[in-house]
Amino acid sequence: MSSSYMSWRSSATSRRPTQPTNTSKNRGTIYPDLNQDPTPKPVIHFLAFALIIFLGLLQFLPASHFRQPSDPHRNWIPFNSHSSPSPTVKLAVDEDDGLIHIVSWMQCLDLKVLAVLANSTLSSSRYPDLLHFHFFTPQGDKDKVSFYKLKVLFPHSNLELHGQEKVKEIIKRASSEAEYDSLNLEEIAPFIIPSVHQSLTKFIYVSPNLILMGRIEELTGIDLSAHAAAAAEDCSNRLNSYVSLDVLDAIQRSASKPWISVTPYVKDACMPDLSLLLINGKKLEEFLEAVLWWSKVLNWSDRSDKRNPAIGLALYNRYLKLSNSWLVKDPASVDTIEKSMITHYDGPEIVCSEFGNDTIPGSSHGNLWIKYLPSMSNQILGS
Numbered sequence: 001m002s003s004s005y006m007s008w009r010s011s012a013t014s015r016r017p018t019q020p021t022n023t024s025k026n027r028g029t030i031y032p033d034l035n036q037d038p039t040p041k042p043v044i045h046f047l048a049f050a051l052i053i054f055l056g057l058l059q060f061l062p063a064s065h066f067r068q069p070s071d072p073h074r075n076w077i078p079f080n081s082h083s084s085p086s087p088t089v090k091l092a093v094d095e096d097d098g099l100i101h102i103v104s105w106m107q108c109l110d111l112k113v114l115a116v117l118a119n120s121t122l123s124s125s126r127y128p129d130l131l132h133f134h135f136f137t138p139q140g141d142k143d144k145v146s147f148y149k150l151k152v153l154f155p156h157s158n159l160e161l162h163g164q165e166k167v168k169e170i171i172k173r174a175s176s177e178a179e180y181d182s183l184n185l186e187e188i189a190p191f192i193i194p195s196v197h198q199s200l201t202k203f204i205y206v207s208p209n210l211i212l213m214g215r216i217e218e219l220t221g222i223d224l225s226a227h228a229a230a231a232a233e234d235c236s237n238r239l240n241s242y243v244s245l246d247v248l249d250a251i252q253r254s255a256s257k258p259w260i261s262v263t264p265y266v267k268d269a270c271m272p273d274l275s276l277l278l279i280n281g282k283k284l285e286e287f288l289e290a291v292l293w294w295s296k297v298l299n300w301s302d303r304s305d306k307r308n309p310a311i312g313l314a315l316y317n318r319y320l321k322l323s324n325s326w327l328v329k330d331p332a333s334v335d336t337i338e339k340s341m342i343t344h345y346d347g348p349e350i351v352c353s354e355f356g357n358d359t360i361p362g363s364s365h366g367n368l369w370i371k372y373l374p375s376m377s378n379q380i381l382g383s
Contacts, residue, residue, distance in 0.1 A: 099132040099158065100220055101203035103279075105189045108352040109137045111146060111381045112373065113208050113345055115153055120372040121212045122157060130217065132158035134200065135208075136189065140164065149381060153374045164189075166196045175292050182300050182308055183291070187274045191229075191311075192288060194281025201281035209349065210275060210328060211372055214341030219278055222320065228287060230278035230320040232327040233270035240267040242309035243298060251297060259290035261317050271312045272319055275328045276342060283318075290314040331368045345369055 104117065114135055122128040137143065140163025147161050167189050172180055190205035204219055206212065222230055239248075245267040252260055294300075294310035331343040346366030 097132075098130070100130050100217055101132050101134060101200060102216065103134045103136070103190065103193060103200065103203045103205045104208045105136045105164070105186050105205075106208045107138070107185065108350050109139070109143070109146060110208070110350040111149060112347070112377060113349060114150065115374055115377055115381065116345060116347065116369050116372045117206065117208055117210060117212070118150070118154055118157065118159070119374050121206070121216055122154070123372065124213050125215055125217055127217060128157070132160075134160050134162055134197075134203070136162045136164050136167070136193070138164060152380050153376060162197070167192045170195065171288065174288055179292055179295055182295055183310075184308065187311055188288075188291060190274075190277055190279055191284055191291075194279065194284060203279055205277040205279055207275040207328075209345040211331075211343050211345055211368060212341070213343070214325070219322075219326075222278060222322075224278060224280040224283070224320060226283075227320040228280055228283035228318050229272075229315060230322050231272035231274065231276065231315075232322040232324060234273040234327060235270040237271040237307075238267075239265065239269045239271060239309070239312070242271075242307070243313075247298075255297075257290070257293065258286065259293070259314055259318075263317070265316070269316070271309065272315055273327055274311060276322075276326060278320075278322075287314060331366050343368065347373075 102121065104114070106114065118133055121133075122131060125131060137146070139146070139161075141147065141161050142163065143161060147159075150159055150161075151157075164185075168185070170192055171183065171185075171188065175183070186207060193203075194201045202224075204216060219230075224230055239245075245265060248265045252265070291310045291314045294313045295308060298310070300308050300310060325341045328342050328344060329340045331340075331346050347369030348365055
């Protein structure tokens with residue numbers, strides 16, 4: 001038994017491979033002094049240093065794009081090319097709540113017109129959640145039914161109805177009955193609202209009978225720190241169409257008021273388009289007084305056939321001119337509509353009358369307004 005075990009061990013041992021005792025013969029000899037890293041040329045060092053300096057200097061260039069914090073996609077947005085060189089001053093964005101306040105004044109309540117205005121503004125904006133609408137209507141917040149109808153159409157929008165009594169009262173106290181009747185309240189009201197509503201000192205005013213197809217937030221980068229308002233120039237209405245240059249020269253020589261231009265009036269100066277305004281309430285001191293003074297000096301209370309130029313004269317050299325793209329145009333053709341930021345409402349409207357509100361017959365109405373009418377409007381607002 002023991003002899004067989006010993007023979008098996010010796011045979012197993014004899015079959016093991018022998019390990020080499022010296023492995024240096026199988027390896028290549030290493031010569032560290034002969035395999036040094038290549039040395040780069042001096043010009044490479046110079047180019048790398050210049051590139052670092054160039055990238056560092058790029059950090060001092062002014063910003064050309066920005067990101068909206070509320071945008072879930074974090075898209076880059078270019079600053080408005082038509083805005084002031086100082087885009088850091090945000091006029092229409094409230095510093096406290098970060099919203100863009102949009103104000104409109106409507107003499108006769110027409111919910112369809114307001115619905116088209118709100119829907120076109122919201123659908124054209126990148127950030128509809130930042131828009132806050134303030135509609136000044138005859139009944140204001142007392143008209144709960146109208147408010148709830150609009151909230152059904154725009155459930156996620158910031159929307160308020162305000163009364164008109166306090167604004168009208170300020171104008172009536174400062175003017176005579178004839179002067180009050182000569183003023184278009186939709187034109188003068190935006191300049192009085194900041195004195196009534198202290199929270200609305202910076203806002204965008206939009207006439208209710210408009211359709212907005214441009215991004216209204218592009219106006220928020222305009223610097224109005226030195227101006228009372230901003231508006232586009234309407235060269236279809238010129239100063240000499242309303243008042244003689246000789247009359248203006250005589251007024252300029254004889255009167256001394258802070259709202260009279262120190263430079264000669266340009267007879268064919270374009271009038272401001274009061275349908276869309278950027279308002280800076282902090283620069284509106286004595287504005288109502290200036291409007292009423294011009295209206296009285298020109299005896300405009302006796303001329304009911306023409307538009308009162310008093311607001312345009314009170315704004316002369318005191319307003320910032322917006323890009324022509326923000327001038328309100330008529331939706332006369334498809335080409336005009338495609339190139340416009342803003343056009344007139346082309347649907348049926350309710351007009352005020354002593355015997356009640358009437359709807360203008362619809363024979364000459366366009367079709368653009370239908371595109372921006374919310375789908376449930378006929379059910380909610382009525383046909």
